[in-house]
Amino acid sequence: MKNGLALFLGVFATLALSWAGLLLAAHKQIGSLSQFKDPAEETLYPQPMSGLANQGMLVYQDLGCVACHTQQVRREGVGSDLERQWGVRGGYPRDYIRDRAVLIGQNRVGPDLRNVGARLGDSAKPEEYADWFYKLLYAPESVSAGSAMPAHKFLFDVRPLAGSQPSAHAIKLTSKYAPGAGYEVVPTQRAVALVAYLQSLKDTYDYPTERGLNAPAEKKKGAH
Incomplete structure (x- = not known):
């Protein structure tokens, strides 16, 4: 028993040093990363989020979206994310330096969202x-048949039409999902912020300083 205190202190010191070493190593590797300036475009990447998108990140956290969606595109050889067109490349640590909270997640009940802002961005205004x-938020199956995503109707106001036509902010729903004659569905400020955040998720710039880190490992000769 007389050696109990020494044993406790030894175990505590070992755990504390291991924990500190892990944090310091991560900070040295990732914590000092800054924006990269493209030499041709003279543009800084990753570009900062707008104030509205930052508000939307808080809504994303508040709704617990991270419980069903990840934000990490796995590189070639580690997963099939690129084949699913969830990104044009695997994720880099630098991609996350603008985020107040890194919402990588661990479950994929739904698709990865790290590049969801770029998936239809090229083909739609x-x-x-x-x-x-x-x-998608109001009635998921209206745009994704068989979707397991729950409806987030509380992010919208269903209100009577002010005139004969819906307002400019009303969403366009088919009759199956429309609220009924004489009514319209309008996004609340929380919905507007959340969508601004989702549209900001696009890691399409391929940093030349990190491109090699994303390449799959070369197979050794004779390996199958």
Whole structure:
């Protein structure tokens, strides 16, 4: 028993040093990363999020979206994320330096969202893509048949039409999901912020300083 205190202190010191070493090593490797300036474009990447998108990140956290969605594109050889077109490349640590909270997640009940802002962005106008997100949040099956995502109707106001036509902010729903004659569905400020955040998720710039880190390991000769 007389050696109990020494044993306790030894175990505590070992755990404390291991924990501190882990944090310090991670900080040295990732914590000092800064934006990269493209030499041709003279643009800094990753670009900062807008104030509205930052508000939307808080909504994303508040709703617990991280419980069903990840935000990490796995590189070639580790998973099939690129084949699923969840990104044009695997994720880099630098991608996350703008985030106040890194929401990588661990479950994929739904698809990975790290590049969801780029998936339809090239084929649709920003406002059309925003409308797609609103429909997904209000009635998921209206844009994704068989979706297991729960409806987030509490992020919308269902209100009587002010005139004969819906307002400019009303989302366009098919009759099956529409609220009924004489009513319209309008996103609340929380919905607007959340969609702004989702549209900001796009890691498409391929940093030349990190491109090699994302390449799959070369197979050794004779390996199968």
